[in-house]
Amino acid sequence: MSAADPSRVEIDFDHHGAEFRDDNKGAIRRMHATGCPMGHSSQYGGFWAFYGYDAVRDAARDSELFSSAHTAETPKGVPSVPYAMPLLPIDVDGEMVTHYRRIVLNTLSPAGAKHDIPRLTEICTELIDDFIESGSCDIVDALLTPLPARWILEKLNWSPDRWPEWIQWVHGLSHDAAHDPERGAWAAEQLVANVNAEIASRRSDLGDDVLSDIIRATDTDEQVRGFSLLLLLGGMDTTAGLTSNVLELIDREPAVRQRLIEEPGGIPKYAEEFLRLEAPAPSYRTVTDDAEFHGQQLRKGDRVLLMFGAAGLDPAIFENPEDIDLDRVGNRHLSFGVGPHRCLGSHHARVMFSVMLAEIIRRMPDFRISGEVERFESAGNVYAIRRLPISFTPGKRSTES
């Protein structure tokens, strides 16, 4: 660790802490008020939080200065993650990123997302049918979590019925590890063991699915595992998180609800404003060399938190950044990141979010939050709600069971 630069902006910030979880907009507002696009926190052995729009964008694009590599020698993350293997392609740099992304490009393309809309709508209908007559549910557990989870399991051609188990492990790693390392380690073990079992059985029975595509295009089990884990973590957790945050927003914004009821066809367009305001996930980088960057002196080995959600709330870029404006034009949010590691599942995320929101508005237009909203303890890796009890006027099932 080098001596602190005297001009460095120090911020008292813990992205896994209760303050950020309970009032992330307030925490981000105070960061932007520093007038500096980044600040240094002494938590977790020291790290940089980048929150200014330009700094976040430029860092995400510059993979030479800001490495994504996660290795035993230079573990990534703040704090460093409890598993030894890199997730692919998010934890590698350069040509390898391109190589790995290419494997899933067709599946995860805009056309691939469009192709999946009927199936996603079918899953959505089925899930809502299970609770629509009761007039209440925990919408996270009943819809927001299982829909993306079942979708990614279908893509991998793993049993979609096992989603509750997978979710338990995925949440253990992404939500619990920062404050409960033991549970994080247990979740990582379970994930590795179960992914390994899926790979072993698929190797001898390749087919038309994403897991088979990955096996054909890679050399080792470790690569297949790293890629599969990324698809599970990215596929299962972030879209559910975004949608949970948005339902909480709609509950306190009657005008937004009314607009969605009157113009459900606008939901895919309005999704961008929801994405800007309720971005669930940041990203991590490691500085590769001493350098001056947006007015601050960075040192080789410095760890960086790229706050994509905070960039979307930068008052220098967005007028009244904390207000929801469904008619906002030119919404250049960075909620999917930017540069070589831009979110691989962004097209599907948009579609899944829009399908779920449209169906909730269509079938439960008067839903209200009816109990205590429980957020995941840490909002540092994924800002999301764990439990969101709602009540609504009971409706009819769409299909006979």
Next chain:
Amino acid sequence: MQVHVDPSKCQGHALCIARAPEGFDFIDLEDRAVVIEAAVTANSANLFRAAAIECPEQAIIIEGDHE
């Protein structure tokens, strides 16, 4: 009518794809959008106009649109 995405302006927000999936494709490895040429017809002018308004970088260039 001719439509193209200026590659020097496009920043890969992919809003055009979200807004008009029939009209644009995303080059993932280059983080940028392109126009699907076959989709540019007299009937699709509104679609491209809507996407052009939505583009944060004003990278969608429409030429010969006389409406």
